[in-house]
Amino acid sequence: MNKHANNVIEVEDLVTHYGDREILKGVTLDVHDGEIMVIMGGSGSGKSTLLRHLMALETKTSGTMRILGQDIDNLTQRDFFDLRKKIGVAFQGGALFSSMTVGENVMLPLYEHTDLDQMTMEIMIRMKLEVVELGGFEDLKPSELSGGMIKRAAFARAIVMDPKILFCDEPSAGLDPVVASALDDLILLLRDAMQMSIVVVTHELESAFKIADRITVLDKGHILMVGTVDEVKNSTNERVYNLLNRVPEDENMDMDEYLQRLTGVEVKEETIL
Amino acid sequence: MKHEVREEVGGFVVAFEGDVDLQTSPDARKVLLECVGRGKSVVVDLSGIGYIDSSGVASLVESFQTARKGGQNLVLASVSDGALRVLKLARLNKVFTICDSVEDGLAAIG
Ligand SMILES: Nc1ncnc2c1ncn2[C@@H]1O[C@H](COP(=O)(O)OP(=O)(O)OP(=O)(O)O)[C@@H](O)[C@H]1O
Numbered sequence: 471m472n473k474h475a476n477n478v479i480e481v482e483d484l485v486t487h488y489g490d491r492e493i494l495k496g497v498t499l500d501v502h503d504g505e506i507m508v509i510m511g512g513s514g515s516g517k518s519t520l521l522r523h524l525m526a527l528e529t530k531t532s533g534t535m536r537i538l539g540q541d542i543d544n545l546t547q548r549d550f551f552d553l554r555k556k557i558g559v560a561f562q563g564g565a566l567f568s569s570m571t572v573g574e575n576v577m578l579p580l581y582e583h584t585d586l587d588q589m590t591m592e593i594m595i596r597m598k599l600e601v602v603e604l605g606g607f608e609d610l611k612p613s614e615l616s617g618g619m620i621k622r623a624a625f626a627r628a629i630v631m632d633p634k635i636l637f638c639d640e641p642s643a644g645l646d647p648v649v650a651s652a653l654d655d656l657i658l659l660l661r662d663a664m665q666m667s668i669v670v671v672t673h674e675l676e677s678a679f680k681i682a683d684r685i686t687v688l689d690k691g692h693i694l695m696v697g698t699v700d701e702v703k704n705s706t707n708e709r710v711y712n713l714l715n716r717v718p719e720d721e722n723m724d725m726d727e728y729l730q731r732l733t734g735v736e737v738k739e740e741t742i743l
Numbered sequence: 744m745k746h747e748v749r750e751e752v753g754g755f756v757v758a759f760e761g762d763v764d765l766q767t768s769p770d771a772r773k774v775l776l777e778c779v780g781r782g783k784s785v786v787v788d789l790s791g792i793g794y795i796d797s798s799g800v801a802s803l804v805e806s807f808q809t810a811r812k813g814g815q816n817l818v819l820a821s822v823s824d825g826a827l828r829v830l831k832l833a834r835l836n837k838v839f840t841i842c843d844s845v846e847d848g849l850a851a852i853g
């Protein structure tokens with residue numbers, strides 16, 4: 471059952487593990503149609519993990535997830551393939567295949583999912599490369615590009631199918647401020663022109679405040695809050711405040727635990743002087 | 744997506760209705776290239792279009808360039824705000840002649 475007809479993503483009580491380690495500890499989250507949802511949180515808080523689960527790439531421990539109205543536990547191969555066509559992904563590393571040209575990389579999803587005419591596909595990828603300001607670079611190999619250019623090419627590949635939902639993991643990390651800001655503008659444009667729903671993980675506060683319709687703040691596998699930019703900015707939650715203001719966490723350090731971590735030696739409480 | 748082609752004095756008017764997406768853009772492309780192939784200029788009436796994706800836009804671009812190569816023109820008429828935003832993404836609003844109505848379009852190619 472859809473809770474809201476206009477939700478493209480509905481996650482309820484998602485729990486996930488890597489090995490024995492619990493990573494996401496009961497995450498409940500909706501993403502509305504046509505909104506930009508920014509996910510923030512400290513390093514290791516589970517942002518990329520959450521994104522990978524939303525893309526149905528990983529096996530969860532428990533909880534439910536609906537993507538574009540479909541329960542991902544009940545997908546046939548065919549459903550999964552159809553769903554993947556409507557989802558674009560720009561990963562944290564922005565990996566391109568090094569043996570292929572930039573153009574071939576961007577064209578890959580079209581080859582995989584459509585039988586469009588070659589000319590149509592070529593124009594489509596060149597338009598997308600123009601959009602990320604890489605016009606004319608399609609014949610170069612990834613090794614001939616800068617890091618920022620590779621990220622932009624990967625972004626072009628993520629949007630080449632005009633996906634309904636776009637997932638971006640730190641799209642502007644490592645880009646110069648001008649290019650990063652242009653990427654923010656592009657994300658806004660994709661929402662407005664294509665009605666794309668976009669989930670963006672970012673550490674850049676300025677970028678988050680510029681593009682977000684809503685922000686989810688993750689902390690150690692829990693959701694601290696979900697709210698508009700103003701709600702997050704004005705939050706009285708101490709941990710949200712610390713995250714936004716880059717307050718280091720050592721104020722409330724547990725010394726016993728810390729020493730045990732450093733030495734691997736456990737000291738029983740009663741023996742401590 | 745449906746389409747209708749009619750021949751006017753100045754050229755063809757191709758009207759599309761519905762969505763132009765990955766499924767339907769090959770048809771749109773075929774119709775447009777056929778009209779261009781017949782040696783006349785073309786007005787593409789987009790008033791009935793709900794949604795047009797990049798594959799549809801790519802077909803417009805290819806048809807336009809093919810027309811130009813043959814010394815013909817291809818203009819867009821009645822472009823919705825949504826379609827205009829999609830064109831603007833790749834700065835194509837500066838490439839195409841965009842007319843308010845089919846009549847204006849026919850005047851533009853005439
Ligand atoms: N493939 C994996 N195998 C085992 N553990 C993993 C794997 N990927 C992530 N983890 C663990 O899951 C936790 C969350 O990692 P995740 O990559 O989701 O963090 P993040 O919030 O994206 O951090 P960052 O901001 O540094 O990218 C970390 O403790 C990490 O060690």
Ligand SMILES: [Mg+2]
Nearest residue numbers: 517518562639
């Ligand atoms: Mg990450």
